[in-house]
Amino acid sequence: MDLMQKLEILADAAKYDVACTSSGVQRSAQRGQLGSARAAGCCHSFTPDGRCISLLKVLMTNVCIYDCAYCANRRSNERERCTFTPRELADLTMEFYRRNYIEGLFLSSGVLRTPDYTTELMIRTLEILRFQYRFNGYIHAKTVPGTAPELIDRLASLADRLSVNLELPSQESLALLAPQKSRQDILSPMKRIAECSQASKEERALARRRTTVYAGHTNTACLKRRGYAPAGQSTQLIVGATPESDLHILNLTAALYRNVSLKRVFFSAYLPVNRDKRLPDTDAVQLDREHRLYQADWLLRFYRFDVTELIDDAHPFLETDIDPKANWALNHLDLFPVEVNTAPYETLLRVPGIGVRGAKLIVGARRTAMLRADDLRKLGIAYKRARYFLTCNGVWGGAGCTFSRESLHAKLASPIDGGAHGRRADRPIPGQLSLFGNDDEASASQTVGYTTGRSPRLGANGEAPASQAELGGKPAGQLRASPPLPSLPRSA
Amino acid sequence: MHASESNPRTRSTGQFRLDGASAEPPATGSVTGNPLALDNVAYLHDGTLEGLFSAVFEAYVRHEQPTDIAPERRFRPRLGQSELRIATNTDHAKRVRRGIIAKGGNATFRAVVRAAVSDDPSCGIVVFRFIRQLMSPSVTKRDAARLRSRLADPIVADLHRLEHLTLSEEENMRQFVRFVHWDNGIWFARCNPAQSVVPLVMGYFVDRFNDQPFIIYDENHRLAGVWDTTRTRFVRDVDVVEQDAAPDDALYQEAWKRFYDATSIDARYHPELRDHFIPVRLWRNLTEFKPRRTEFDYDGALHRASDGLPQSDRGKSADAALHDSENRPDLRYSEKRAYDALCSAEDRTDDALRYSEKRADDARLYSECSTPVPSHTGMKLSSAAGPSCQK
């Protein structure tokens, strides 16, 4: 089999992993070394489905000894199987990188022989890249559940970001659909990465300050070594294969941000690739639900929202016809309208239609001038949406509309632009999750309408506004404890 | 850059450097006092940043308020407007630069440069008004640093708009420049940005690809940024004759196209979203939108690829090629003929001219670029698949 065929098969097999970001670490280039990394990441292309291509995303191998129900590469599927040699993959990465096609490598894998053997293959590839080719670009490596901690450490010292895919939001679902993986297999590497990454960060910070000198030697040596997963870790959750509610998923997400300091949680709408009686029997893909979850996730990380503000036991699924931020505002109409010229930054952030950038621009611009409606339009905020919640110099922007939940809901509701093509254009079938008869709640509120939108940037994968991470403060630290937590071990 | 005194046009915007020397900001006085001041006058400059700054300087000297400041070759006079050609004077331009930095700081200067390289016809006058505002005595030095956040002021808002256009075009270039590996070892990228941003992003590419000699050629502004692994240079008004590609280049281009097709998920097909992220005008220089080869001699190409130099030695031959051309001083700074190994005006072929002079309209290219690609499930993956994607 030639390299081209391998590439096609292994790229095709890796495409269901939605994480493809090259952000989180800033590393300037070094003379004689190829490559650099930008904190904000960079998308080098976009697939016909509108997702970004930032990294060369491939599997090391699509051979797998496991049999996860939702996965195209599972053992019981008849497929063509192949494996990259470390050299082939390293060469391909270098050649793509030199042509500015990619920002680096995203290396995932099926399980060949044992998790350890697979990870060693991956490590070999990264070693060729880092040491032989002196590649200084971005590398995202996936850890295979069940790998020895020493190998994970080695991987972490070569890659920028690691990820362990949680895949399914609960223990029961995992036992049902991925019987060979245990929750412990997934959570313990996550915890380990979080702890070691934190320790390495602290060590480097100390060394940089040069205030600590132990018995005659400075510890700048640690700065020369690569850090431990300097861009942190992320994970992915499949949405819609199992009956968990949005409430459950968002609480889990918040807990992950808080306890294992994840950088990102990715949501992947379940795509039916296998016929299996354990899986929902439907062709519909819950892309709109995925979109809303991303919006909610954004609110948690950059807008200082708490899960309990977005969703509660009474409504365990996010509204489909209106985005979570607008929904929150409609539920708290007593706080609005606010005066643009005096409202504090935190309050502006909560106005639908004003983003992190918009709020900052407003705060800057109003120092010297009284802002009027026209000025707001020029600042590039979505004034059409924001106006119902603002007064400019005492004048309410929403003239011609009554300030009530119903009429504002009508103004703010808008369907997610699913495009005019392919299956996104179809309406998913209501009540599609009837497979799990025991979870009435889920199937009842599962009416996923054809829906919605704010700018598609939110839903589109890719950390496009990752620069907001710096602006928006510390998402994980901001979150308060919320009562119905899924069972997650607390890290120290 | 010793040639700049005799012919300032050889200097490009990216080379705008400044070193200390006599420090006085441009006069900040009022516009009264020149009995000969024209009131409906357009200043014409050579289209460089230095030219624009010289024009700004001239306006202060002559106590005039020009109604337009524009590059000479693009200017159409308005009714009753007189024209004044401003000769580019590097010293004047440096004084303007010094003045801006002294009052507003480096960040403000960078914003002004970004707005000034914009292709927007109003950019000259927008920049001039902003500089006037910045330098006016009513703006204190403390306010001046913050002037750019006063977006309620139309002058500042205009500058902000142009700056933003340039910033996003810079990002587009970082994302969508694609290099081709030439047989002589040089990596070549052709791009068509809407703003002349090559000088602004050159540093980023030099950083990242510091061990590979490369050329980024902006076919819209006919400007080439050249990195020979020791030094960056800019060459204006050139055409590029494309050299033969390295033997393995076609293989990796094809591999990239296949990768692009393979990563798409049919069930999420949404070309409008893709087109929103990749402006259609940039497609023609993107490898992934070029037609796929139906038959390709993979084994042959692979063989040749593996016969080639080991990865780490690739840069060597390229270095040599560049150094050869560098040792010919007559070519070094000439305006029309840059590296003759790379770009030559004499033996330009029709092919090389096709892009720079007869620029085919984007609409046609759009349909050419988007070869329909049958995916695994038989669904068409190209935007040519349905009429509504041409929006």
Ligand code: SF4
């Ligand atoms: S272990 Fe990974 S590759 Fe293997 S079947 Fe499960 S999900 Fe698929």
